[in-house]
Amino acid sequence: MHISEGILSAPVLISGGVVAAIGTYIGLKKIELEQVMPVALLSSAFFVAGLIHVPLGPGSVHLMLIGLLGVMLGWAAFPAILIALFLQTLFFQFGGFAVLGVNTVTMSVPALCCYYLTRPWMDNPKTRPAAAFIAGFLAILMASLLTSCALALTDTGFTAAAQLIIAANVPVMIIEGCITMFTVGFIAKVQPEILHLKYA
Template identity: 55%
Template sequence: MHIAEGVLPWPILVAGGALTALGTAVGLRRVDYDKIMSVAMLSAAFFVGSLVHVPVMGSSAHLVLGGLLGIVLGWAAFPAILVALLLQAVLFQFGGLTTLGVNTFNMAAPAVLCHYIFRPLLESRSPKQRNIAAFAFGFLALLFSALLTAGSLALTEGFLVAAVALLASHVAVMVIEGFVTMFAFGFLARVKPEVLEAGGVRPQTS
């Protein structure tokens, strides 16, 4: 879901850059030394996962893993995604430097939002509730990211069709993201619960 260079007008670029700067500042203030490794690993996972993409007019369809980053990192998803997108723009020309702020906000803000909505459900004693919450985390994080990206394109003259195509192309990916997030959460809860606890989630495995 990288918006390419030269697509968006400057007001959207400036607004996206300002919001990302704010989110990154909050994220960096909330990162402690115990969380640095988790931030680095998930930033790398985001970097690799979103390299496999299918071009869609002005954007692309690929795994984002925003739900997983939101579960583990919370606000730290902003700097993690920013670094990954910066490297992708510099090394592979995915997205771009001028659209870095917009692309980061579109992917990181939903991760943070879902963190606050679903975190209590992830701590439920019911395995079914935990699985549903983790699936919804992944599905809705990508849905909100797709809506923000499509909205950015829809506000640009001549890109309404591209915005609709973007949403349509990501429906299947949203379902995949939901299952990936659900299985990843279940695995971490059983094997490495301290990773989730560093993000403020205290899973119940009984």
């Protein structure tokens, strides 16, 4: 769901850059030494998932795993996503450096929201699967809405494309919900201590 360069207006780009910088600063402050490895691994997973994408107007759709990053990393999702997006831009020209801040915000804010919305139910084995699925589904929905808002705030002519982005990501929402649910369940069985690391 990368937004390409040369599309967004200066106010949207500047606002996105400021929010991304603040979120990344807070995220870096909250990462402890024992949390560096999980952050790096999930950032890598996000990087790989984003390599396979389908262009869609001024944006694209692909697996992002931001719901998983959200429930696992909290605020640390900001630097994890920023680094992955930077490397995708550097090596594969996805998105662009000018829109790096906005793309970071459209994916990190939903991740953070999912952390606070679903994390309280992650410790209970009975509610964990539903909470994980909701996190994966909701993260993509929110990312689609934020991407659409960024486009609509730039030019009302992008309204149709914005609506298309939301509609095209509905299957991705369901797939991401399932992936997040099964991944969190697997981690809870093999290395449950990772789920207890706090980044908020």
